[in-house]
Amino acid sequence: MDVRIERTRQSLMEALITLMGEKGFDNISVANLTARAGCNRGTFYLHYKDKDELLREIEEDLLHGLVAQAGPFSLQRVSADQPPAEPEPALLDVFRYLAAHADAFRVLLGQRGDPAFLARLKAIMRQNVSNQLAWFQARGQQPPMPHDFLSAYLTSAHVGVIQHWLESGMKYSPEYLALLMTRMARFWASSALQHLLPL
Amino acid sequence: MDVRIERTRQSLMEALITLMGEKGFDNISVANLTARAGCNRGTFYLHYKDKDELLREIEEDLLHGLVAQAGPFSLQRVSADQPPAEPEPALLDVFRYLAAHADAFRVLLGQRGDPAFLARLKAIMRQNVSNQLAWFQARGQQPPMPHDFLSAYLTSAHVGVIQHWLESGMKYSPEYLALLMTRMARFWASSALQHLLPL
DNA sequence: GTTGCTGCTCAACACACTGTTGATTATAGT
DNA sequence: ACTATAATCAACAGTGTGTTGAGCAGCAAC
Numbered sequence: 001m002d003v004r005i006e007r008t009r010q011s012l013m014e015a016l017i018t019l020m021g022e023k024g025f026d027n028i029s030v031a032n033l034t035a036r037a038g039c040n041r042g043t044f045y046l047h048y049k050d051k052d053e054l055l056r057e058i059e060e061d062l063l064h065g066l067v068a069q070a071g072p073f074s075l076q077r078v079s080a081d082q083p084p085a086e087p088e089p090a091l092l093d094v095f096r097y098l099a100a101h102a103d104a105f106r107v108l109l110g111q112r113g114d115p116a117f118l119a120r121l122k123a124i125m126r127q128n129v130s131n132q133l134a135w136f137q138a139r140g141q142q143p144p145m146p147h148d149f150l151s152a153y154l155t156s157a158h159v160g161v162i163q164h165w166l167e168s169g170m171k172y173s174p175e176y177l178a179l180l181m182t183r184m185a186r187f188w189a190s191s192a193l194q195h196l197l198p199l
Numbered sequence: 200m201d202v203r204i205e206r207t208r209q210s211l212m213e214a215l216i217t218l219m220g221e222k223g224f225d226n227i228s229v230a231n232l233t234a235r236a237g238c239n240r241g242t243f244y245l246h247y248k249d250k251d252e253l254l255r256e257i258e259e260d261l262l263h264g265l266v267a268q269a270g271p272f273s274l275q276r277v278s279a280d281q282p283p284a285e286p287e288p289a290l291l292d293v294f295r296y297l298a299a300h301a302d303a304f305r306v307l308l309g310q311r312g313d314p315a316f317l318a319r320l321k322a323i324m325r326q327n328v329s330n331q332l333a334w335f336q337a338r339g340q341q342p343p344m345p346h347d348f349l350s351a352y353l354t355s356a357h358v359g360v361i362q363h364w365l366e367s368g369m370k371y372s373p374e375y376l377a378l379l380m381t382r383m384a385r386f387w388a389s390s391a392l393q394h395l396l397p398l
Numbered sequence: 399g400t401t402g403c404t405g406c407t408c409a410a411c412a413c414a415c416t417g418t419t420g421a422t423t424a425t426a427g428t
Numbered sequence: 429a430c431t432a433t434a435a436t437c438a439a440c441a442g443t444g445t446g447t448t449g450a451g452c453a454g455c456a457a458c
């Protein structure tokens with residue numbers, strides 16, 4: 001591949017993220033974007049049809065990178081009875097990846113961000129949550145509400161923690177966050193599903 | 200007040216919500232908007248500076264209406280030990296208001312929606328969550344994570360349930376949703392804060 | 399009902415951004 | 429060093445914006 005292509009695309013992506021954080025996606029013109037990226041306006045159209053296509057490519061990269069980075073979640077470990085002192089490895093991978101791309105995630109999941117990206121991230125996490133719920137249901141545990149609502153509840157909670165972590169200046173390490181989430185997951189597995197009666 | 204003003208503003212608001220659901224806020228032109236609303240393009244500028252101002256006014260109305268509709272949350276009731284068979288009245292108010300303005304909330308909280316609106320809704324709900332947490336902390340209960348993360352967790356979970364309810368066709372009644380949320384809140388109050396060790 | 403106030407319509411305006419084109423320059427890969 | 433191609437630059441029509449002024453329409457008060 002030509003180095004020039006990669007350089008241009010990279011600077012356009014970084015410029016878009018930066019400008020989105022500053023004034024939001026709608027208020028960015030292609031002229032703004034290329035000025036910030038340090039290239040000509042015409043160059044933009046050699047690579048992308050419009051702003052939206054650039055945004056979608058950034059989001060694709062981030063999400064593909066995330067699922068590539070994170071190993072499989074081991075359900076058995078989550079469901080073990082003793083309080084875990086070690087974070088689930090897959091969650092550790094997730095939080096390390098988020099930390100490595102914190103600027104982009106913070107903008108895209110923030111108040112100037114893209115609701116569609118948030119929805120796609122939720123959809124990915126929901127997969128794991130649903131798998132866990134199915135695993136427990138197969139063992140006779142009754143969820144306290146319809147399973148789609150419970151997975152929406154848990155998924156949103158997890159993403160909410162991620163958003164808060166990013167927006168509050170990432171004052172805790174990925175290791176701490178992963179441990180925290182691991183314990184919440186284990187808690188739900190061992191306690192919540194038993195103590196709440198089905199509706 | 201002049202009837203014509205109210206009529207025009209109302210039809211502009213409805214048109215914006217409808218069009219946001221169809222093609223997203225960014226892809227709406229003022230010409231689109233006024234065509235759908237059945238008024239002249241110039242008329243729009245007699246009422247609003249731009250699209251954003253109209254959107255903000257819609258959001259203001261919805262959020263003010265929500266807090267006006269919902270009575271105060273009674274913490275004692277939530278913390279009572281027996282599993283509640285009746286929903287918390289304030290939560291019932293909330294879900295009835297959401298149902299009454301479901302079209303607007305569904306669009307604004309959806310994939311074509313406004314992240315800033317979601318953030319404001321979260322901020323409002325977070326107030327109640329934080330009050331409850333403070334109430335329990337004052338009684339010596341140790342939260343399992345830093346209080347800001349716990350309130351982010353719970354707030355996001357609640358909003359996630361609301362979003363899922365709206366997006367999945369509102370197949371359950373406001374009464375059912377309110378009862379469900381009431382039980383989740385009570386569960387956290389009576390069980391979760393005790394069973395999870397502080398990190 | 400007539401009158402007067404004012405909200406709405408309509409056409410026109412300059413301005414900004416878009417997406418495309420063709421000619422030219424710069425530069426990475428061999 | 430040569431060549432392919434990426435990037436630059438100026439210019440273009442097309443579309444949306446935000447504002448203006450003159451005229452029309454309808455609500456309200458009497």
